[in-house]
Amino acid sequence: MQAYTWADHRLFPTQEGALLFGVDHASLFALDSRARDTLGRWRSADPLALEDVPEEARGVLEELRDAQVLVPLVPHRRPRPAAVPELDPAGVPLETLVLEVAQTCNLRCSYCYAHGGTYGGTPRLLDPETARRAARTLLERSGDRRGVTLVLFGGEPLLNFPAVRAAVEEAEAAASAAGKELTLSLTTNGTLFTPEILAFLRDHRVLVSVSIDGPPELHDRNRPYSGGGGTYGDVTAGLAALAQWGIPAAARVTLAPRQWDRIPEVFDHLLGLGVREVGIAPASPVTPELLPTADQEEDLLRGFRTLAERFETEARQGRCLPFANLLDLLGRLHAGRAKGAPCGAGYGYLALDADGRYFLCHRLAGEEDFAAGDLETGPDLEKLRSALRAAAAPRRELCAHCWARRLCAGGCHYENHLRENLLGRAPGDSCRFIRPWLELGLRLYARLRAEPENPVMQRIARRQEC
Amino acid sequence: MMKQKTIQALNEKARAIERLAQGEAKNVEALSGPPAMPQGCTTIFDTGWETNPRPEYPVGNCQPSARDYSGCAGDCWWPAQVPDGLTNQKVFHEDCLVIAKDFRNLKYD
Numbered sequence: 095m096q097a098y099t100w101a102d103h104r105l106f107p108t109q110e111g112a113l114l115f116g117v118d119h120a121s122l123f124a125l126d127s128r129a130r131d132t133l134g135r136w137r138s139a140d141p142l143a144l145e146d147v148p149e150e151a152r153g154v155l156e157e158l159r160d161a162q163v164l165v166p167l168v169p170h171r172r173p174r175p176a177a178v179p180e181l182d183p184a185g186v187p188l189e190t191l192v193l194e195v196a197q198t199c200n201l202r203c204s205y206c207y208a209h210g211g212t213y214g215g216t217p218r219l220l221d222p223e224t225a226r227r228a229a230r231t232l233l234e235r236s237g238d239r240r241g242v243t244l245v246l247f248g249g250e251p252l253l254n255f256p257a258v259r260a261a262v263e264e265a266e267a268a269a270s271a272a273g274k275e276l277t278l279s280l281t282t283n284g285t286l287f288t289p290e291i292l293a294f295l296r297d298h299r300v301l302v303s304v305s306i307d308g309p310p311e312l313h314d315r316n317r318p319y320s321g322g323g324g325t326y327g328d329v330t331a332g333l334a335a336l337a338q339w340g341i342p343a344a345a346r347v348t349l350a351p352r353q354w355d356r357i358p359e360v361f362d363h364l365l366g367l368g369v370r371e372v373g374i375a376p377a378s379p380v381t382p383e384l385l386p387t388a389d390q391e392e393d394l395l396r397g398f399r400t401l402a403e404r405f406e407t408e409a410r411q412g413r414c415l416p417f418a419n420l421l422d423l424l425g426r427l428h429a430g431r432a433k434g435a436p437c438g439a440g441y442g443y444l445a446l447d448a449d450g451r452y453f454l455c456h457r458l459a460g461e462e463d464f465a466a467g468d469l470e471t472g473p474d475l476e477k478l479r480s481a482l483r484a485a486a487a488p489r490r491e492l493c494a495h496c497w498a499r500r501l502c503a504g505g506c507h508y509e510n511h512l513r514e515n516l517l518g519r520a521p522g523d524s525c526r527f528i529r530p531w532l533e534l535g536l537r538l539y540a541r542l543r544a545e546p547e548n549p550v551m552q553r554i555a556r557r558q559e560c
Numbered sequence: 561m562m563k564q565k566t567i568q569a570l571n572e573k574a575r576a577i578e579r580l581a582q583g584e585a586k587n588v589e590a591l592s593g594p595p596a597m598p599q600g601c602t603t604i605f606d607t608g609w610e611t612n613p614r615p616e617y618p619v620g621n622c623q624p625s626a627r628d629y630s631g632c633a634g635d636c637w638w639p640a641q642v643p644d645g646l647t648n649q650k651v652f653h654e655d656c657l658v659i660a661k662d663f664r665n666l667k668y669d
Contacts, residue, residue: 129566160581430573
């Protein structure tokens with residue numbers, strides 16, 4: 095007689111029944127009311143023998159077995175640890191390299207995590223020869239990856255256009271020689287475009303993200319010039335120039351907690367400026383003042399929820415509201431990709447600073463604990479391993495009990511580093527926001543799934559392939 | 561009679577699990593009929609990575625071993641001992657004439 099046990103799962107009640115989320119597989123099922131009630135009655139029976147279950151319930155339990163929610167109980171098998179498994183960066187080919195082209199900036203954003211673009215050092219530029227070498231290294235270390243991505247970052251990368259040009263041209267030549275697909279992206283404050291730069295970005299199909307935070311007074315408070323004075327006028331002129339040159343731009347928004355109650359307004363303002371997509375990031379708490387209160391976290395969720403509702407309304411009409419955060423989440427939920435790590439940092443994703451030193455990611459550039467070798471000697475595997483281990487350790491226990499662990503895998507290393515190591519907060523500080531946001535996405539996905547032919551659904555399916 | 565389903569797979573992962581369950585049901589049928597060729601990747605001493613996900617005995621064993629229980633009942637095949645089409649030892653027959661003696665010649669990646 096075969097005994098079964100319940101695999102870790104989470105139920106989200108709905109009007110029709112419930113959504114069932116398989117925690118370890120990131121699988122999502124819809125249960126009708128009969129399945130929900132049967133599951134509710136038998137959930138406490140563990141172990142469970144199907145032979146002992148009355149006929150009317152057995153069918154449902156067999157379906158749950160097929161869904162791998164009810165799994166064979168193996169007495170002698172070592173139970174799998176529930177926490178997200180540790181991956182080894184060894185042998186993972188390089189796929190994305192972020193180049194800190196210019197560690198300096200002409201802006202002084204109030205929430206900047208890079209200390210005015212310098213990442214804590216003296217202002218400096220990546221020299222074009224190092225940029226070329228970095229671009230070649232990306233291709234050389236990309237192993238069997240079909241495509242690679244080069245990200246031009248800063249500071250403000252356009253303060254060092256010679257290095258941008260050098261890196262792009264070298265990466266293109268190396269990618270073409272290796273027969274690989276190359277994606278180029280650039281994140282800029284949008285104040286430094288010249289016809290020469292615009293022509294280059296257009297001709298080399300560079301994906302451009304412009305940092306802009308919303309209406310003039312809000313944007314100017316967040317993103318003034320280093321010498322003072324607002325940048326809104328120049329950034330919007332930059333967006334207009336991009337449009338004129340036929341370069342699609344995405345808007346990247348950063349908002350301080352006191353601005354989180356203005357999310358829908360900010361979103362609308364940016365759509366009005368004709369950007370392709372809007373992604374909204376809560377500012378990282380680089381100073382204690384940027385740590386949100388519970389009310390402010392509620393504002394953030396409320397803002398995102400409002401945009402999700404509008405996304406749904408638009409989707410019913412077959413239109414896609416270009417809210418990047420939600421599109422990314424829905425894409426991931428659609429695939430049901432269970433994460434072994436919160437992000438690619440260290441696993442095929444690395445940043446290189448202006449001195450040619452590797453760091454776990456662009457946001458951790460300049461943080462000695464997350465340094466990992468240099469261009470000369472190559473990424474230092476031991477340092478990558480220890481940095482990743484140290485980043486994961488504080489949340490291991492916490493994640494082991496969380497239903498969202500395979501969707502989140504512990505959250506942003508940098509955000510955790512700030513909150514826990516610098517501000518002394520307990521691990522799991524971001525969970526209060528992450529979990530409701532994921533639940534919001536799961537529920538929305540399930541509703542959209544009811545219309546599989548909807549073009550928005552198809553766009554979501556395509557997005558996770560990107 | 562087709563049972564009415566009470567659970568619907570929503571995302572791609574859930575569908576894959578559902579397909580797996582359907583596929584496994586077919587495998588069970590196949591095994592009760594004439595013996596089929598071994599499936600999956602296995603080598604001589606590494607009995608493979610696929611575990612038996614079915615509730616039937618031997619639960620959780622690797623698939624080739626699971627197949628031994630039924631596979632051997634037909635024409636007395638010993639599936640786990642046969643490198644199948646997926647083995648990366650292309651000249652197995654030349655390198656390893658007598659398994660017990662020559663297994664060290666096998667160079668797997």
